[in-house]
Amino acid sequence: MKICRTVAECRAAVATFRRSGETVGLVPTMGFLHDGHISLVAAAKTHTDRVVVTIFVNPTQFGDAADLDAYPRDETRDLDMLSAAGVDVVLIPDVSDVYPNGDETIVETTRMANMLHGLVRPGHFRGVTTVVARLFNFVQPDVACFGEKDYQQLQVIKRMARDLAFPIDIRGVPTVREADGLAMSSRNVRLSAQDRMAAVVLSQSLDAAEQQAGAGSTIEDLRALIQTTIASEPRATLRGLDIVGATDLSDLSGALITPAAIMISVEFGGILLIDQRVVTP
Ligand code: PAF
Secondary structure: OEEEOOHHHHHHHHHHHHHOOOOEEEEEEOOOOOHHHHHHHHHHHHHOOEEEEEEOOOHHHOOOHHHHHHOOOOHHHHHHHHHHOOOOEEEOOOHHHHOOOOOOOOOOOOOHHHOOHHHHOOOHHHHHHHHHHHHHHHHOOOEEEEEOOOHHHHHHHHHHHHHOOOOOEEEEEOOOEOOOOOEOOOOHHHOOHHHHHHOOHHHHHHHHHHHHHOOOOEHHHHHHHHHHHHHOOOOOEEEEEEEEEOOOOOEOOOEOOOOEEEEEEEEEOOEEEEEEEEEOO
16 A cells, blocks of 8 residues: 655556556545445445545634644554555645645535535535545546535535536445444444433434335425434434435425435434435435
8 A cells, every 4th residue: 555645646656557547536534544434445446446545634624723633643543444445545645735835725515515514514514625626636536435424525525526527426435334223433432321222213213214205205294203203212312303405405395206315413411423314205
């Protein structure tokens, strides 16, 4: 596995693959990797001959300098995991390589970045699209993989790639789950034993909504079903529930006639868990 500390080195490595007629996949990360990232690498490997992973803690997507400083880092462990996963190239660029001195260019999906999660974290998705556009230009991959768990991020990146005509196939990769259906997250280990058992209610509520969606439901029916299912678990508090158009994240109401994304966040004893599901009529 080749480790590149500059964009120029990474471009040279990718050029070698291109000369041999090989296709290239990209998995952008901010490091401190877990199984979810490795599933993105595994997905990329099924689509392309070579896989490039970037590790870059992107300052422009953090609202607060303290959050940026507190972001966990473990490069040695990350590199061991990526090497074991069969990655070809890792790019770990300097901030000055990604944001050159005097930089003044931003990329923003003006509507989709400023709704839902974007209302809670102003500027976050602008930072994500600004860095992902640059990473796309550095690596120029054929395919790029992102987790479905960060559903709004995935749709924002798809929209940016479409609008700016990046010739890149953006792939959403399904969330990795525990045996009982709970979406994997580094937060799960912080749940008490009882809360961990109760947390299955997230995926159960989405399963129930998915079943009902096929039976001619309205958006309001689906919303009520999620609310009652979560309320049936006394340890769970529903903190967020959005049901929006699956690709444009637009508000929906009335009969379900197009695919809808259901995004939920549920709290257990101070720990917030999220999950999502796309349901079709
Ligand atoms: O999902 C992430 O880890 C980041 O938002 C990404 C896509 C690597 C951009 O910095």
